[in-house]
Amino acid sequence: DTAVSQTPKYLVTQMGNDKSIKCEQNLGHDTMYWYKQDSKKFLKIMFSYNNKELIINETVPNRFSPKSPDKAHLNLHINSLELGDSAVYFCASKGQGAVEQYFGPGTRLTVT
Amino acid sequence: AQTVTQSQPEMSVQEAETVTLSCTYDTSENNYYLFWYKQPPSRQMILVIRQEAYKQQNATENRFSVNFQKAAKSFSLKISDSQLGDTAMYFCAFMKHEANSKLTFGKGITLSVRP
Numbered sequence: 683d684t685a686v687s688q689t690p691k692y693l694v695t696q697m698g699n700d701k702s703i704k705c706e707q708n709l710g711h712d713t714m715y716w717y718k719q720d721s722k723k724f725l726k727i728m729f730s731y732n733n734k735e736l737i738i739n740e741t742v743p744n745r746f747s748p749k750s751p752d753k754a755h756l757n758l759h760i761n762s763l764e765l766g767d768s769a770v771y772f773c774a775s776k777g778q779g780a781v782e783q784y785f786g787p788g789t790r791l792t793v794t
Numbered sequence: 795a796q797t798v799t800q801s802q803p804e805m806s807v808q809e810a811e812t813v814t815l816s817c818t819y820d821t822s823e824n825n826y827y828l829f830w831y832k833q834p835p836s837r838q839m840i841l842v843i844r845q846e847a848y849k850q851q852n853a854t855e856n857r858f859s860v861n862f863q864k865a866a867k868s869f870s871l872k873i874s875d876s877q878l879g880d881t882a883m884y885f886c887a888f889m890k891h892e893a894n895s896k897l898t899f900g901k902g903i904t905l906s907v908r909p
Contacts, residue, residue: 713894723833723883727896737894770837774897781827781889783897785839 685709686786688773694792695763702759703789705773712778713737714756716748719770719788728771731756763793796821796888800900807876808908814861815871815903817886823847825891828862828869833902834882842884845869847891873905881907 686707695701707714715738716728730738731750745761760767773786797820807813819828830842845853845862852860857874873880886900 715896717897723902725885725897725899725902727898730894730896732894738896772839774839776894778893781844782841788837788839790837 686773686775686784688771688786688789690789691787692790692792694794696794697763697765699763700759700761701763701791702757703771703773703791705756705758705786707754707773707775707784707786709775709777709784710754711775711780711784712753713776714750714753715774715776715783716756716758717772717774719772721768725772729756729758760791763791765793767791768793796823796826796890796898798886798888798898798900800886800903802903803901804904804906806906806908807873809876809878811876812872812874813876813905815873815884815886815905817869817871817900819867819869819886819888819900821867821888821890823890827889827891828860829887829889829897830858830860830869830871831885831887831899832880832882833885834879839885843871876907878907878909881905 713732715730719725729748734750770788774783776783826847828845832840843855861870883902885902887897
């Protein structure tokens, strides 16, 4: 019954590795987002997709690559992980014409 | 570009009392939405209340209400009859009134409710 789910919830990895975080929503929404919450709890948009098309791409290092295989999924792949990538990554989705964004539970990424 | 400012890093309130969390924002947009999100220790982002800029009436949701002052670009959250479960970080957020717009968040405020 989970509306927006993310896997994994926790991810611990070493510098230099490549990792992916997956997001799925079962709400039939057209728009999905990735937000990053840093160690100071500041939340900032990274990417947004609408119907598999990239529409928002903030100033994020190109080591981060989002992929939307269909409108229910938005995955985030990160290459060559750095210590500064440690954060909580939130996926969110929104229906067409709607206002509210529904957030997933977050993925805490720790890079050692 | 829009900015959202929450200048108080933390606040504390006695259970059953009322507390007001402040938020100011800056935008050149005329039509937009404002939100308060709650993030408890579980880290789940929970929408508390939202306000449409074109509505003059302040939004209310049970014990939560806002004081929206459009000219002053101010959007404060009042929590009445504070409960222990209200202990959390609270984020003020702005969103343009356009399709697929993003949320712009303030830095958040940590609210502690004392028993």
